Amino acid sequence: MESVMVTKVEKDEITGQSTTGHEWDGIKELNTPLPKWWVYTFYACIAFAILWFVLYPAWPGVDGYTKGILGYSQREAVMERVAEGHAAQAEYRTGIAAADLAEIRADPALLNFALAGGVAAFGDNCATCHGGGGAGNVGYPTLADDSWLWGGALEDIHATINYGIRSGHDEERYSEMPRFGADELLEPAQIDDVAEYVLSLTGQETDKAAAERGQEVFMDNCAACHGESGGGDRTQGAPALNDQIWLYGGDKETVTDVIRNARRGVMPAWEGRLSPETVKMLTIYVHALGGGE
Numbered sequence: 109m110e111s112v113m114v115t116k117v118e119k120d121e122i123t124g125q126s127t128t129g130h131e132w133d134g135i136k137e138l139n140t141p142l143p144k145w146w147v148y149t150f151y152a153c154i155a156f157a158i159l160w161f162v163l164y165p166a167w168p169g170v171d172g173y174t175k176g177i178l179g180y181s182q183r184e185a186v187m188e189r190v191a192e193g194h195a196a197q198a199e200y201r202t203g204i205a206a207a208d209l210a211e212i213r214a215d216p217a218l219l220n221f222a223l224a225g226g227v228a229a230f231g232d233n234c235a236t237c238h239g240g241g242g243a244g245n246v247g248y249p250t251l252a253d254d255s256w257l258w259g260g261a262l263e264d265i266h267a268t269i270n271y272g273i274r275s276g277h278d279e280e281r282y283s284e285m286p287r288f289g290a291d292e293l294l295e296p297a298q299i300d301d302v303a304e305y306v307l308s309l310t311g312q313e314t315d316k317a318a319a320e321r322g323q324e325v326f327m328d329n330c331a332a333c334h335g336e337s338g339g340g341d342r343t344q345g346a347p348a349l350n351d352q353i354w355l356y357g358g359d360k361e362t363v364t365d366v367i368r369n370a371r372r373g374v375m376p377a378w379e380g381r382l383s384p385e386t387v388k389m390l391t392i393y394v395h396a397l398g399g400g401e
């Protein structure tokens with residue numbers, strides 16, 4: 109097919125518009141103007157772009173960018189907001205630093221702030237061992253119940269968190285259950301007997317004769333820490349053996365293993381790793397989990 113292009117501007121009869129003068133095989137191109145609204149929007153966009161270019165950061169360079177005469181920067185805006193946030197918290201943080209634990213608990217605003225800060229710090233530092241919400245894991249005590257190794261009053265919890273347990277800190281909480289089997293302090297038969305006695309304290313099924321023999325072993329070797337009736341001793345972090353709450357487990361196998369080898373669980377010291385205010389907030393939070401005294 110042969111294509112001829114003729115340039116000849118003329119009026120189109122049907123629309124009354126001029127043509128551009130372009131014609132292909134008898135088809136003529138109309139020169140319809142753009143709608144007015146479109147043209148003005150287009151100009152407005154150009155004007156807006158120029159204004160933006162002048163006012164705001166716009167054009168990247170080799171080692172920076174055009175800053176714009178307003179000097180606006182999103183990074184600085186964020187920094188300002190963060191600084192404002194810190195300033196708003198400062199009042200509470202100084203409040204927490206200045207108040208003692210009982211005062212924090214008595215002041216609703218400080219208490220709320222401490223609980224919020226405590227839950228965050230707990231998630232970051234403690235939940236790996238103690239479980240979310242202090243629910244506990246085998247070997248890592250529940251912090252949400254009434255059973256305490258070292259004590260559940262504010263000052264007790266504060267000291268435990270600050271100095272740790274068998275942590276190597278100068279003021280650590282320290283005690284050592286002897287390894288009755290590994291260090292041959294008791295005969296295997298005596299260990300078996302005393303394990304039966306420990307089970308009997310929580311009403312579990314036991315060999316009665318063995319448990320009776322075990323009671324004597326218990327009085328001689330265990331009562332000094334765990335109490336004559338197995339109620340435990342907080343000055344030594346010795347758990348109660350006559351409740352249903354177990355740190356390591358209440359089955360015969362676990363109890364026997366603990367008696368043979370002891371466990372001597374370690375809780376790290378947080379003084380120096382967390383700020384004094386954070387330790388206070390954690391104390392308030394743990395105390396409020398349900399077992400606080």
Ligand code: HEC
Nearest residue numbers: 233234237247249256257258259268269273373374375390
């Ligand atoms: C590396 C694991 C670990 C981490 C992390 C840890 N703990 Fe512990 N925590 C322990 C162990 C183990 C014990 C029990 C030690 C024992 O056998 O006497 C304990 C005991 C405690 C006790 C004493 C409970 C009682 O019954 O007297 C408190 C309170 C406590 N932890 C709070 C915390 C807080 C708060 C944090 C976070 C700042 C934390 N722990 C982080 C392992 C950990």
Ligand code: HEC
Nearest residue numbers: 284285329330333345346347354355356357366371372373
């Ligand atoms: C010097 C103090 C001390 C003596 C003595 C001692 N214990 Fe313990 N016992 C502890 C401490 C402290 C713990 C828990 C802390 C740890 O080891 O992590 C514990 C834990 C236990 C547990 C684990 C409890 C649980 O909740 O899982 C059992 C069981 C136990 N002792 C039995 C005995 C028996 C039986 C004897 C005597 C043959 C004995 N203990 C003697 C201090 C002692």
